[in-house]
Amino acid sequence: MNTFLGPNDYKSPLKPIWCPGCGDYGVLQALYRALSAIGRPPHEIAFISGIGCSSRIPGYTTAYGFNTVHGRALPIAQGVKLASPELLVVVAGGDGDGFSIGGGHVPHAIRRNVDLTYLVMDNQVYGLTKGQLSPTSPRGLKTVTSPMGSLEQPINPLLTVLAYGAGFVAQATPADMPGMTALIEEALRYPGFSFVNIQSPCVTFGEEEQQLRAHKARMKPLASLGHDPANQLAALDLARAYGTELYTGVFYRNPEPPPTYDALVRLRQAELQRGEPRPRARVLEAYLRS
Amino acid sequence: MLEDLVVGMVGSGGDGVVSAGESLLAAASSQGFYALMTKSFGSQIRGGESSCRVRISTRKVPNPGGVLDVAVALNWEDFRRFGAELPLGPDTVLIHEAKAGPPPGDLAPPGRAPRQVLAVPLAEIAKTAAGTDRAKTTVVLGALSGWFGVPPEALDRGLMKKFSQKGEGLLEANRKALAAGIAHAAAHPLASPRALVHPAKPSPKLLCDGNEMCASAALFSGCEFFGGYPITPSTEVMQILSRELPKYGGVVLQAEDEISGVGAAVGASFAGKKSMTATSGPGMSLKTEVLGLATIAELPLVLLNVQRGGPSTGLPTKPEQADLFQAAFSAHGDVLRPVLAPTSVEDTFRLTVEAFNLAERYQTPVVILSDQEIAQRKETVDQIDVSRFEVLERLRPTPEQLAQGYQRFADSPSGVSPLSHPGMKGGNYLAAGIEHDVKGAPTASGAVHAAMNAKRFRKLEPLQTRTDLFERQGAPDAPLALVSWGSSAGVAREAFVRARALGLPVKLLVPYLLYPVAEPVYREFFTSVRRGLVLELSHQGQLYRVLRMFVDVPAGMTSFARSGAQPFRVDEVLERLQQQAEALR
Numbered sequence: 001m002n003t004f005l006g007p008n009d010y011k012s013p014l015k016p017i018w019c020p021g022c023g024d025y026g027v028l029q030a031l032y033r034a035l036s037a038i039g040r041p042p043h044e045i046a047f048i049s050g051i052g053c054s055s056r057i058p059g060y061t062t063a064y065g066f067n068t069v070h071g072r073a074l075p076i077a078q079g080v081k082l083a084s085p086e087l088l089v090v091v092a093g094g095d096g097d098g099f100s101i102g103g104g105h106v107p108h109a110i111r112r113n114v115d116l117t118y119l120v121m122d123n124q125v126y127g128l129t130k131g132q133l134s135p136t137s138p139r140g141l142k143t144v145t146s147p148m149g150s151l152e153q154p155i156n157p158l159l160t161v162l163a164y165g166a167g168f169v170a171q172a173t174p175a176d177m178p179g180m181t182a183l184i185e186e187a188l189r190y191p192g193f194s195f196v197n198i199q200s201p202c203v204t205f206g207e208e209e210q211q212l213r214a215h216k217a218r219m220k221p222l223a224s225l226g227h228d229p230a231n232q233l234a235a236l237d238l239a240r241a242y243g244t245e246l247y248t249g250v251f252y253r254n255p256e257p258p259p260t261y262d263a264l265v266r267l268r269q270a271e272l273q274r275g276e277p278r279p280r281a282r283v284l285e286a287y288l289r290s
Numbered sequence: 291m292l293e294d295l296v297v298g299m300v301g302s303g304g305d306g307v308v309s310a311g312e313s314l315l316a317a318a319s320s321q322g323f324y325a326l327m328t329k330s331f332g333s334q335i336r337g338g339e340s341s342c343r344v345r346i347s348t349r350k351v352p353n354p355g356g357v358l359d360v361a362v363a364l365n366w367e368d369f370r371r372f373g374a375e376l377p378l379g380p381d382t383v384l385i386h387e388a389k390a391g392p393p394p395g396d397l398a399p400p401g402r403a404p405r406q407v408l409a410v411p412l413a414e415i416a417k418t419a420a421g422t423d424r425a426k427t428t429v430v431l432g433a434l435s436g437w438f439g440v441p442p443e444a445l446d447r448g449l450m451k452k453f454s455q456k457g458e459g460l461l462e463a464n465r466k467a468l469a470a471g472i473a474h475a476a477a478h479p480l481a482s483p484r485a486l487v488h489p490a491k492p493s494p495k496l497l498c499d500g501n502e503m504c505a506s507a508a509l510f511s512g513c514e515f516f517g518g519y520p521i522t523p524s525t526e527v528m529q530i531l532s533r534e535l536p537k538y539g540g541v542v543l544q545a546e547d548e549i550s551g552v553g554a555a556v557g558a559s560f561a562g563k564k565s566m567t568a569t570s571g572p573g574m575s576l577k578t579e580v581l582g583l584a585t586i587a588e589l590p591l592v593l594l595n596v597q598r599g600g601p602s603t604g605l606p607t608k609p610e611q612a613d614l615f616q617a618a619f620s621a622h623g624d625v626l627r628p629v630l631a632p633t634s635v636e637d638t639f640r641l642t643v644e645a646f647n648l649a650e651r652y653q654t655p656v657v658i659l660s661d662q663e664i665a666q667r668k669e670t671v672d673q674i675d676v677s678r679f680e681v682l683e684r685l686r687p688t689p690e691q692l693a694q695g696y697q698r699f700a701d702s703p704s705g706v707s708p709l710s711h712p713g714m715k716g717g718n719y720l721a722a723g724i725e726h727d728v729k730g731a732p733t734a735s736g737a738v739h740a741a742m743n744a745k746r747f748r749k750l751e752p753l754q755t756r757t758d759l760f761e762r763q764g765a766p767d768a769p770l771a772l773v774s775w776g777s778s779a780g781v782a783r784e785a786f787v788r789a790r791a792l793g794l795p796v797k798l799l800v801p802y803l804l805y806p807v808a809e810p811v812y813r814e815f816f817t818s819v820r821r822g823l824v825l826e827l828s829h830q831g832q833l834y835r836v837l838r839m840f841v842d843v844p845a846g847m848t849s850f851a852r853s854g855a856q857p858f859r860v861d862e863v864l865e866r867l868q869q870q871a872e873a874l875r
Contacts (some may be wrong), residue, residue, distance in 0.1 A: 043715045044712070051723075059720045067724060068556075076553045079553060080561045082515070082558065083557065083563040087561070108550070211460075264870065272536045273539060277537035288494055
C-alpha cells in the first residue's frame with residue numbers, strides 16, 4: 001500500500017518558535033518536500049536533534065522526534081539506527097551543537113559510516129542564548145561575548161567533514177529553495193553518512209552578509225563551476241573557501257558508497273546467529289564447572 | 291581440621307601468583323569446595339606488584355576473608371604494598387621465599403606478627419625439580435597442598451588444563467615442581483597440623499566473577515543494545531557482550547566516549563530496545579546529563595557502575611563504596627533514579643535482572659552499583675534456577691490506543707504511560723529533554739511541569755514497599771543492628787553470624803535497593819534498635835548519611851566507614867558490635 005504522502009503529511013500542528021524570517025523556516029519547508037518526495041511514512045522516520053533554535057525542528061514534523069541534550073544528537077541517532085536499521089534516521093542541529101559542544105562526535109559518526117543524514121543549520125552565531133560567538137563565527141565578529149571582536153579562527157565544517165571521510169557533503173541556503181530541497185532529498189537517499197551544511201540566516205543576531213538577500217547575491221552553485229562531485233580532492237579545495245565564498249550544491253558524493261556500519265552489523269549478526277547460540281535462559285551454563 | 295582457609299599470595303608481575311591463585315581456585319571448586327578469589331594489582335599494565343587472595347570453605351563463602359590463614363610472600367617489598375588488603379595475625383602461617391631473608395620487623399602491627407614463619411627456598415626447589423625457577427609458584431601450590439590438604443589430583447588436573455596446550459616439556463616441568471612442593475611440605479611438617487575438611491557431597495557449581503554474572507544476566511533479561519566506553523573495572527562487561535550479544539541479534543557499540551556510549555543506549559531504548567551501558571565513577575560523572583534526559587523522556591536504561599576508589603582517577607583498581615551519592619543525586623532538577631547494589635557474585639545476577647525489570651516497568655534509568663571487589667572476584671556459585679525470574683517488558687500502546695489519538699505521556703494512576711517506538715504506526719510523538727505535555731509538546735508551563743514531576747515520582751512509589759529488595763536476619767525485636775551494603779555486606783553477614791553465636795542481641799539489614807530510600811522498611815527495622823553500625827567502605831559513610839536524610843535513624847546507630855582499598859575484617863566488625871552491645875546495658 002503506497003498512498004501518496006504530500007509535504008503537509010509531515011507537518012505537525014506545533015507552531016515553530018523561531019523569529020519571523022528565520023532561515024530555519026525555509027529548511028523546514030524544504031524538508032517537508034524532500035520527505036514527501038522520498039515517501040517514507042512519518043512513523044518510519046526518526047528525527048533526532050540536540051539543543052538550539054534549529055534543534056526544535058523534529059517537533060515540527062509528524063515523524064518520531066527526539067529533541068535530546070546539547071551536542072549529543074549524533075550518538076543518540078546512531079543508537080537509534082543501529083537498534084532499528086529499517087528506520088530513516090535524520091539528525092539536525094546548529095553549528096554550536098554540532099561543531100562546538102558536540103564536535104567530538106562528528107568524526108566518529110563519519111568514520112563508522114552509520115546511515116544517517118546530518119543537517120546542520122549553520123548561522124555562525126548562538127541564537128537561542130541570544131547572540132554569542134559560535135564555532136563558525138568569522139574572526140573579528142563582535143558579539144556579546146566578543147565585544148572587541150573575536151580572536152578565534154572559525155572551524156570549517158565542510159573541510160573537516162570531508163577530511164573525516166564523509167561520503168556525501170553538500171551546502172545549501174534557503175535563498176535557493178529548489179536547490180536546498182533537492183540537496184536534502186539527495187542526502188536522505190545517499191546510503192551512508194550524509195552531511196548538508198545549510199547556511200541558515202539568523203535574522204536577529206546574524207550579520208548583514210549572512211542574510212538571505214546577501215546569500216542570493218553571493219551564492220555560486222558548484223554545478224555552474226563545472227565541479228565534479230566524484231572528485232574528492234577538488235571538493236577539499238573548494239571547501240577551503242568556506243567563510244569567503246558561498247558555494248552551494250554537492251561538494252562530494254562517493255561514487256562507490258562503501259557498506260554502512262548498520263549493514264555490516266546486520267551481516268555479522270546473521271553470521272553468528274547461524275551458530276545457534278545457547279538459549280538466553282541457559283547463558284549461565286558457560287560458567288558451569290563439574 | 292579446617293572448614294575454612296584464607297590464602298594470600300604476593301609477588302611481582304610475572305611471578306605468576308595470580309595464575310597460581312586461579313589454579314588453587316579451580317582445584318578447590320572442582321572438589322566441591324566453595325571458593326572465592328580476589329586479585330589486586332598496582333595499576334601498571336605489566337609488571338609491578340600483584341596479589342591474590344583465595345578463600346576455600348566447605349560452606350558458602352560470604353566474603354574474601356579477613357586475616358590470612360596463610361600468607362605467601364615472594365618478596366617483602368611487594369608484600370608491604372598491599373598493607374591492610376592482606377592483613378596478618380598471630381595465627382597466620384607466613385611462607386616466604388627463603389632468599390628474600392626473614393620478614394622485616396615492622397611487617398605487621400605490634401602483636402599481629404605471625405608466630406609461624408616458614409622460609410622455603412622456592413626458586414631453588416623449582417630450579418632443581420623443574421630446571422627453571424619460573425615454576426616457583428607451582429612449588430607453592432605443592433607446598434600448600436601438602437600442608438593444608440588441597441587435593442593434589444585436582445591441582446594436577448589444573449596443570450594439565452593450563453599447560454597441555456603449551457607443550458609436553460612445560461607440563462612435565464610443572465608436575466615435577468608440584469611434586470617437589472608436596473615433598474617439601476612432607477619433610478617440614480607444620481608445628482600444629484592444619485588441613486581442610488573435604489566437602490561431603492560435591493555438586494556442580496558455577497565459577498565466575500561479578501562482571502561475567504552481570505553480562506549473563508543482561509543476556510538473560512533480553513538486553514538488545516549495549517553502548518559503552520572501556521573503563522576499569524567494568525570493561526569486562528562490554529567485552530563479554532561484544533562477543534555474545536550479536537549472537538542474539540543485539541548490538542554493542544564501543545563509543546568514542548562515555549557520553550556517546552550512554553547516548554547510543556538511550557537512542558536504542560527510544561527505538562524500542564532493551565539497553566544498557568556500563569562504567570565506573572569517572573564515566574558516571576560524564577554520563578549524568580544523558581541520564582537526566584532518560585529520566586524526563588521516560589526511557590528505560592540500565593547503567594552498571596562498578597565502583598572504584600575516587601574522586602577523579604582515584605584508585606582505578608581498588609574497591610570503594612563512595613559513589614552512592616553520585617548514583618542517587620547526580621542530576622539537576624528533581625530526579626528519582628533507582629539504585630540497586632549487589633553484595634556478591636551470585637546476587638549480581640538477580641539484581642541485574644531486577645534492574646532491567648525496573649527500567650522497563652517504570653520507564654526510567656536504573657543504576658546497578660557494583661564495586662571492584664564483586665565485579666572482579668571469581669567465586670563458586672550454586673547453580674541458579676533462572677526459571678524463578680520473571681522478565682518484564684515495557685508497557686506498549688494497544689492498537690486501540692494507537693488508533694485514537696495516542697498520548698505518549700498520558701497521566702495514569704500508576705504514573706506509567708504506554709511507550710511507543712519508531713516504526714509503530716500511530717505512536718509518533720516527540721521525545722524531549724524539554725518539559726512536555728501529555729502529547730510530548732514542549733511547554734514552559736509551571737502547572738504542567740509540576741504534574742509531570744509528580745507523574746515521574748509516582749511511578750516509583752511501589753518501590754517503597756519492596757521488602758524483597760532487602761535482606762533481614764535476626765530477631766525482629768533485637769536492639770542491636772548491623773546495616774551494610776555492597777561488598778561490605780559479605781563481611782557484615784559473617785560478623786552477624788559470629789555475633790549471634792556470642793549471644794549478642796543483633797539483627798542484620800542488607801539493602802539491595804539503596805535509592806529511593808524505602809522509608810517504611812527502615813522505620814520498621816529501626817523500631818527496636820537502640821545501638822548499631824552502618825558498615826560501608828567510604829570516607830563519609832554515604833549510606834548512613836542518605837538514611838539520615840530520609841529516616842529517623844536511632845541516635846545510637848553509628849557509622850563504621852572508611853576509605854576504599856581497606857576492606858573490613860570480620861574480627862574488627864565483631865569488636866565494634868561488642869562495644870555497641872556493651873553500651874546497651
